[in-house]
Amino acid sequence: MNDVKVQVIVKSPPSEIWKIWSNFSEAPLWDTDVSHCELNGPFQPGAQGKCILKNGLNMPLKLEEVKMHESYRNTARLLWIDLEFDHQMRRLSPNETHVIHTARIAGPLSFLYRGLLRKMLTAAMTTALDNLCTLAEQRANAISPPRLEKPGTHLHRV
Template sequence: MTIIAAARPTSTAAPAAFFAKWADMATWPEWNADTEWARLDGPFQQGATGTLKPKGGPKVGFIVERLSDTEFVDVSKLVGARLIVDHQVGTDADRTTVTVTISIEGPLSWLWTTIMGGGLAESVQPDLDALVAAAEVVTV
């Protein structure tokens, strides 16, 4: 597995506010500049499937591989690879730390890293900063 990018801001928002934003995939383009749209096929739960349309790229299916009160992992199947986005939240006193790690695995991971790795590395921090701003106005 190759890590493409990671970011780790802190926030005054509760962990539940981040899960509310992640679950409301129709609003992802509001804080994720690389996403044209995202749709979930059913409720936000482990095993759920959906489709995401990156700006300038083809639609890609994904699955919610893991979901708990501290972690949300979605996996997109690419030709010859799997793109894994691991979202984690933790609390320390009155702050929430959000960690997002984007990694890839599979025989063609080198190709996908070449194609989209640079863009993902550049956008993960600004997108996560925008998510923090959006979550801080959510009341849960």
């Protein structure tokens, strides 16, 4: 069961989103809760790294699964809470991609903080996905000229 699920339709090809996801050092460009992020090694299962949050907390992480240009899943530990983040995308058209981020909260003391963490993660992940959308669309438009479309809004929580 997912504790948090946010999603967005991005007017960008999946390749742009993959470039953003797989470059951990750029995470602060779109994940505003992160001040620094690094991965020790290539973007593949088993790779470990860390993100330092803006509040100063150090969050060790590990890539658990990577499906090139489709999805990746990482686990992280924050204080005494185990977190699992799943990042998925599905191509809707050559220049439109459905992106879904989910989070699961686990660990022996997670029941104490689940409600608060769910609320905080929902807000943080919604902002991060909005920023990811904006960044991917800006980069996609820099590569190809923008198409005239009706303005739309980003999709979010399910």
